[in-house]
Amino acid sequence: MATKTLLLLGTRKGAFLLESDAERRDWTVRGPFCEMWPINHVLGDAETGTIWAAGGNEWFGPAIWKSSDLGRSWSHSSRGLAYPEGSTPVKSAWSLAVGHGRVYAGVEPAGVFASADGGESFAEVKGLSEHPSRPYWMPGGGGLILHHVLLHPDDPERYWVAISSAGVFETRDGGISFTPRNRGVRCDYMPEDQRYPETGQCVHSIVMAAGRPDRLYQQNHCGMYRSDDGGENWVSIEQGLPSSFGFPAAAHPSDPDRVFLIPLNGDIAGRFMPDARAAVWRSADAGRTWADGRTGLPQEGAYFNVLRQAMATDRHDRPGLYFGTNSGSLYASLDEGASWSRIAENLPVIASVETMVIAA
């Protein structure tokens, strides 16, 4: 069956869609969509072709945008996407997850909302908002943002959220209660005897290993980690990488031992590519050893970064790997990160990259 490959970009100036065939050599770019609102995450459901975009506008507040015709037309809703009266207002929507008949939206200030009607209306997941640690959550440099919602593929009651900088939390009862999942994750910005608190970690990205839901990978402000027990315990996998700081992570779509990271030069060193030379680092043994892929990436003057949600893989048998930069370039690899080609440039700041493969 012929397929169409879509890349879904959230940018500072709206959503963009890139389209190619299964070969993924030539791409067309469409956008900006969503009235040029800042869009933090765009996600598609390959079964229905529906696309959602999460964002927020300084004038008009947060919204979840939706397109049922591959971006040709869009609607927007923020019905229910609000905290109780008197609260600090929801500023923007930051992350999306779709599964088990629900659409989830993570927002700033950190919270998660769930929709049972395809993203037309939302309800606050109060189990997270009312977590006892909530009064102590501190914003990271990007704000107090809930930037990842990770659904368990089989258990509709179970999911993880990642908050900068409160850490990872898991629910196993559909959002009634949440448990911090930060054991083993460092806070280098705390006094030496307080570097492993229960909450307060600055997680930047969490992803799930293919076919192995209890294995999670995490890129943190302070290190890279793997968990083999659903986040209950994390072990450092940063040895062999050029720094302990980065933003995105991507899991291989079929091999649970393969993971991709883009370390930057450090949180107090400028937060750009190490030595201004761009590389994606890949592991084939669950983070025990690492190799860098540089061919086709700029090897001098690379003062860009790649943000939390801005790397993704597609679902082809020969998977594609993609990342977007804060300088508006989009790179693709068809050999698991060894070599790269730039498939778009001069876009706005890219906040997120997702993929969707559908019938042509």
Next chain:
Amino acid sequence: MTEDGPPIGERGGERGGEPAGGTGTAPPALVRLSPLLVTLFPGAAALVAIDGAGTVADLVAALDARHPGMAARICDERPAIRRHMNVFVDGARASLATPIRPGADIFILTAISGG
């Protein structure tokens, strides 16, 4: 007479003409919406007549009834007019509690601070 232009009946182009709505006996409030706000709601008019709104909060509720979701674009959950939105009633910057007289002249604008 507004501070930045001629009376509404003398306006031309998309900002002039007959306002949408308004069927009561007292003169309706005449509401001009930011072009960006109009763009977000297909079918919305740039000039709207609203009957019977006692306050800005009532006015926003009436706009929301006509264009579901519009209230959330203008107000947040404090509740208050959004930080980077401005509502002017008869030339003065208003809050949700600001009273509206029959025939009031109202602008709902995007603030420069949000741009």
